Amino acid sequence: EAGVTQSPTHLIKTRGQQVTLRCSPISGHTSVYWYQQALGLGLQFLLWYDEGEERNRGNFPPRFSGRQFPNYSSELNVNALELEDSALYLCASSLVGSASSYNEQFFGPGTRLTVL
Amino acid sequence: GDSVTQMEGPVTLSEEAFLTINCTYTATGYPSLFWYVQYPGEGLQLLLKATKADDKGSNKGFEATYRKETTSFHLEKGSVQVSDSAVYFCALLNTGFQKLVFGTGTRLLVSP
Numbered sequence: 170e171a172g173v174t175q176s177p178t179h180l181i182k183t184r185g186q187q188v189t190l191r192c193s194p195i196s197g198h199t200s201v202y203w204y205q206q207a208l209g210l211g212l213q214f215l216l217w218y219d220e221g222e223e224r225n226r227g228n229f230p231p232r233f234s235g236r237q238f239p240n241y242s243s244e245l246n247v248n249a250l251e252l253e254d255s256a257l258y259l260c261a262s263s264l265v266g267s268a269s270s271y272n273e274q275f276f277g278p279g280t281r282l283t284v285l
Numbered sequence: 286g287d288s289v290t291q292m293e294g295p296v297t298l299s300e301e302a303f304l305t306i307n308c309t310y311t312a313t314g315y316p317s318l319f320w321y322v323q324y325p326g327e328g329l330q331l332l333l334k335a336t337k338a339d340d341k342g343s344n345k346g347f348e349a350t351y352r353k354e355t356t357s358f359h360l361e362k363g364s365v366q367v368s369d370s371a372v373y374f375c376a377l378l379n380t381g382f383q384k385l386v387f388g389t390g391t392r393l394l395v396s397p
Contacts, residue, residue: 173328202383274385
């Protein structure tokens with residue numbers, strides 16, 4: 170069974186540009202999560218999508234946005250890139266999350282974004 | 286807010302040495318606790334988990350016990366191997382928000 174896949178693997182952009190990262194969850198998983206792993210800041214939660222809806226958002230500015238498609242794949246968009254957006258962006262998926270139970274989040278290999 | 290504190294690295298050990306990586310947490314309610322491992326150039330893999338107080342998670346020789354009284358979830362292994370060299374992350378999750386809160390990670394280097 171295929172795991173979580175992400176594209177592209179690496180990306181180089183300049184300040185002010187916009188970028189779109191893509192994630193395909195494990196088959197049967199309906200929840201997708203995005204995390205940022207920036208040097209010196211550790212792993213931080215960005216977004217959670219389930220059934221096409223944004224369910225939770227981390228402490229990031231509005232220029233970080235995303236969406237989930239009917240096939241449960243997801244995109245993360247970052248507008249007006251800043252140098253500090255350079256990071257590894259990890260996507261994870263799980264069976265449907267709920268307020269009362271936990272389903273394991275399986276992580277993809279990540280997209281490394283470099284902003285020059 | 287919720288937070289996780291884990292020991293600074295790198296931790297450098299010889300093969301077959303005993304490993305302890307300390308992790309403490311601050312959280313509202315009763316979170317689930319996890320250890321994830323990240324091998325070079327790869328994403329995160331769940332190593333073990335514990336969902337309630339006094340639970341012991343174990344996998345591949347690694348163990349951690351959920352200690353509510355000390356708000357800790359220390360990772361241990363009796364005999365490390367070179368292949369265990371990686372970065373280890375302690376994390377918690379409160380199910381209501383479905384977001385993992387991670388510690389800063391501890392790099393483990395095991396030499397032959």
